[in-house]
Amino acid sequence: MDKASLHFDPQRKTQILVVEDERIIAINLKESLEALGYAVPAIAATAERAIEEAVNVRPDLVLMDIRLKGDMDGIDAAEYLWNTLQVPIIYVTGHSDRSTLERAKETVPFGYILKPVKERELYVAIETALQxxxxxxxxxxxLRSMGDGVIVVDTHGHIMFLNRIAELLTGWQQQDARGRELMEVFNLIHEETRQPLENRAIAAIQQDMIVYLEERVVLVAKDGTTIPVTDSVAPLTSSKGLITGAVIVFRDDSQRRLAEEHSLTLQRAQILERQMNELQRLNQLKDNQLKDDALSSISYRLQMPLTTIKMAIQTLEVVLNQQNLLNTEPKPTSNQMDRYLKILHDQYSQELTLVSDLLELQHLESEVCSLDLNLIELQDSISHLIDLFQERAQHHKQRLQTDLPSNLPLLVSDPAILSRILTELLINACKYTPPGEEITVSVQPLPITNRIQLKVTNTGIEIPADELPRIFDKFYRIPTSDRWQQGGTGLGLALVKKLVAYLGGFIWAESNSGQTCFTVELPVNPSEFSNVAR
Incomplete structure (x- = not known):
């Protein structure tokens, strides 16, 4: 090697591992390094030996020959050492062909030195790499000390770095995640559709701009748990302006959601109290006209707070994905947050249904409703309604079918009320029909009495005989083994009975032989309405 008078700090003892299978060259490298003030704790002739020595001595830098004897070459060893120990590598090689250099570049080396090695070039390469x-x-x-999760990826979307918070949120350790595709570790899905999102890092790199996460997104951790998150992705650029990768900064967005829910729960309790007071006052009104006016006013006043709650829920979901969390402890788990939001959604829906059903029942009992009679083609009306319920039935693995004769007469009735009757009966059937069973909607004309029968039959469930007389009572619900899965308000069938009576008809239920059938009998001609007392 060429000798040169180079200035160096005699106190500096940087540990450098030499990996070279030519013993004479290895010894020369060791002597040159020691002359430059570096320490050489070991020399390795194979990639396997290099890994063993590096694990033992933990060098500050490795001089690695690319061509080594054995199953592994210097590039394989360098990749392993960088991924496990984060030790900088300088390649020393007599081969400079393009394919070898391209393969070596993928291991993120800190420099190259061509043989024969000159001490000045060796010193400059080492100091540059160390700095x-x-x-x-x-x-x-x-990055490791940041309070947010940080992930750094290269231009291909492969992970290069995770900080401690990112490890906690994703469930991946850095040594396991390094080199993997971003989407495998940072797995984002839409909270409602559960569909995976596109690789945000690739989008930021391609667009050369900061990309923000869309609303209502959750992170699926390694163990399958989900965490609501918000994040931003920015491209990384070199001093020459070239894009070298991207950095993802994200945080757990659960805590703000919990704080908002406490406030909404208190608000809901106050609204419920006002609703009950309004309903009690309604029952004290006797004059029909006063009832009509009062019901219109109260309907608006009862439903407005619920509309406000719905808007608050939607706004909350947007804000939770845009704002920072309060830094308080302990933080709720993602499963808790999902459960709390689901409770809020479900309770809002149940409350809205309860208020609507109560108001509609009160209208019917006050006899302040008017009928809007029209000609109805049952074949088309029922088929359309069935189409709306097919997806729900398929979701519950139920078979929904119709039995409609082609010679059905035109029915004179109120289309909205008739649709409400059939909708409630179908909702009830879908709720209680087990998976794999059938729901059938059938129509049978009764020419002698000039009436028509509509039947909704579901198999797989039977109502006890002693319960049948009570199923049309207000707030009655069919007993089940799990009272938490009953759902509903207990007003659906009571409302159906009132609506059927308002159309001049009758309704009854039969249950035996493993099936339940609700039969609605209506007059074809509205002139028969006067024969039925409402």
Whole structure:
């Protein structure tokens, strides 16, 4: 090697591992390094030996020959050492062909030195690599100490770095995640559709701009748990302006959601109290006209708070994905947050249904409703309604079918009320029909009495005989083994009975032989309405 008078700090003892299968060259490298003030704790002739020595001595830098004897070459060893120990690598090789260099570049080396090695070039390469590594380690220390999750990827979307918060939220350790596709570790899905999102890092790199996460997104951790998150992705650029990767900064967005829910729960309790007071006052009104006016006013006043709650829920879901969390402890788990939001949604829906059903029942009992009679083609009306319920039935693995004769007469009735009757009966059937069973809607004309029968039959469930007389009572619900899965308000069938009576008809239920059938009998001609007392 060429000798040169180079200035160096005699106190500096940087540990450098030499990996070279030519013993004479290895010894020359060791002597040159020691002459430059570096320490050489070991020399390895194979990739396997290099890994063993590096694990034992933990060098500050490795001089790695690319061509080594054995199953692994220097590039394989360098990749392993960087991924496991984060030790900087400088390749020393007599081969400079393009394919070898391209393969070596993928291991993120800190420099190249061609044989024969000159001490000046060796010194410059080592000092440059050490300074670069020190700067990168300082940056990584900053990223590791951040309170948000940080993931750094290369231009291909492969993970290069995770900080401690990112490890906690994703469930992946850095040594396991490094080199993997971003989507495998940072698995984002839409909260409602459960569909996976596109790779945000690739989008930021391609567009060369900061990309923000859309609303209502959750992170699926390694163990399958979900965490609501918000994030931003920015491209990384070199000093020459070239894009070298992207950095993802994200945070757990659960805590704000919990704080908002406490406020909404209190608000709901106050609204419920006002609703009950309004309903009690309604029952004291006797004059039909006063009832009509009062019901219109109260209907608006009861439903407005519920509309406000719905808007608050929707706004909350947007804000939770845009705002920072309060830094308080302990933080709720993602499963808790999902459960709390689901409770809020479900309770809002149940409350709205309860208020609507109570108001509609009160209208019917006050006899302030008017009928809007029209000619109805049952074949088309029922087929359309069935189409609306097919997806629900398929979701519950139920078979929904119709039995409609082609010679059905035109029915004179109120289309909205008739649709409401059939809708309630179908909702009831879908709720109680087990998976794999059938729901059938059938129509049978009764020419002798000039009436028509509509039947909704479901198999797989039977109502006890002693319960049948009570199923049309207000707030009655069919007993089940799990009272938490009953759902509903207990007003659906009571409302159906009132609506059927308002159309001049009758309704009854039969249950035997493993099936239940609700039969609605209506007059075809509205002139028969007067024969039925409402």
């Amino acid at each position: 670069r590594h020190e700067r990168e380690q300082t940056l990584m220390a900053v």
